Amino acid sequence: MHMADLGDIRLHYRIDGPEDGAPVVFAHALGTDLRVWDRVVALLPPGLRILRHDMRGHGLSDAPAGPYSMGTLVRDSERLMDRLGFRDAVYVGLSIGGMIAQGLAAKRLDLVRALVLSNTACKIGTREIWAERIAAVEAGGVEVLAEGTMQRWFSPRFRATPELAAWRHMLERTDRGGYVGCCHAIAGTDFMTPTSGLRLAALGIAGSEDGSTPPDLVRETVELIPGAQFRLIRGAGHLPCVEAPEAYATLLTEFITAQGHLG
Numbered sequence: 001m002h003m004a005d006l007g008d009i010r011l012h013y014r015i016d017g018p019e020d021g022a023p024v025v026f027a028h029a030l031g032t033d034l035r036v037w038d039r040v041v042a043l044l045p046p047g048l049r050i051l052r053h054d055m056r057g058h059g060l061s062d063a064p065a066g067p068y069s070m071g072t073l074v075r076d077s078e079r080l081m082d083r084l085g086f087r088d089a090v091y092v093g094l095s096i097g098g099m100i101a102q103g104l105a106a107k108r109l110d111l112v113r114a115l116v117l118s119n120t121a122c123k124i125g126t127r128e129i130w131a132e133r134i135a136a137v138e139a140g141g142v143e144v145l146a147e148g149t150m151q152r153w154f155s156p157r158f159r160a161t162p163e164l165a166a167w168r169h170m171l172e173r174t175d176r177g178g179y180v181g182c183c184h185a186i187a188g189t190d191f192m193t194p195t196s197g198l199r200l201a202a203l204g205i206a207g208s209e210d211g212s213t214p215p216d217l218v219r220e221t222v223e224l225i226p227g228a229q230f231r232l233i234r235g236a237g238h239l240p241c242v243e244a245p246e247a248y249a250t251l252l253t254e255f256i257t258a259q260g261h262l263g
C-alpha cells in the first residue's frame with residue numbers, strides 16, 4: 001500500500017510489474033476504487049509497469065470537501081505520474097476515468113502515448129441528471145443509488161451472482177462528499193472540442209449491457225479521434241473489467257502490443 005503526498009491531497013496508489021516495464025496507467029469509475037482493475041491486471045502479460053490510483057474522494061485517497069472540477073482530477077493524475085516517473089504511458093480510463101484520460105491527453109501528450117477509453121464519453125449525462133443525483137446523495141447517502149447503479153453497472157447474469165454484494169458494498173462505502181465532488185466534475189465536463197483535437201492511438205471499449213454509457217455514446221466519442229478503434233464486449237455492462245476480465249484483458253493486450261509498447 002502506497003500513499004503519495006502531493007501537498008493538498010494524499011493519493012493511494014499501487015504499482016505492479018518490473019521497474020523497466022512499459023508504463024500503463026489505469027483510472028477507475030465513480031463509486032469504485034483501484035480494485036476494479038484487479039482481475040484485468042492479473043491477466044495482462046509480464047513486462048508492463050502498471051500504475052493504479054484511487055481518485056480523490058474514493059478508496060483510501062483523501063476526500064477533501066468538494067465540489068471537484070475535472071481539471072483538478074486530471075491534475076491529480078498528472079502530478080502522480082510526474083512524481084512516480086510515469087511518462088509515455090498507455091492510459092486506460094473507465095467512465096469518469098476515461099474523462100480524466102481525455103483531459104490528460106489533451107494537456108500532456110508526453111505522459112500519454114495511447115488512450116483506452118472504456119465505457120466513457122466526452123460528455124456523460126446532463127447537468128440536470130447530475131444535479132438530481134447529487135441531491136439524492138446529499139439527502140440519503142450513496143446507498144440510495146445502489147439499486148439503480150447495480151443495474152447500470154452489471155448485466156442481469158452478473159447481478160444474479162453472489163459477487164454482486166461486494167461491488168455494491170464498494171459503491172455504498174464511497175465517501176459521500178467524494179462521490180458528490182466527482183459528480184460535480186462530470187456535470188461540468190464537455191470534452192467534445194479537446195477530444196476532437198487528439199491525435200494519438202486510441203481504443204474505445206463498450207459493454208452491450210451498459211446502462212450508463214451505452215455503446216453508441218462510447219462510439220461517438222471514440223470516432224472523434226481519427227483512426228481510433230472501437231470494440232464491443234457483448235453481455236457486459238458498465239464495468240466489463242469486472243464482468244468480462246478475460247475479454248477485456250485480451251483487447252488491452254492486443255492494443256498495447258500493437259503500439260510496440262511491449263518490447
Ligand SMILES: O=C(O)CC1=CCC(=O)O1
Binds near residue numbers: 031096097186238
Ligand atoms: O454511476 C454511473 O451511472 C456510472 C458512471 C458515470 C460516470 C462514472 O464514472 O460512472
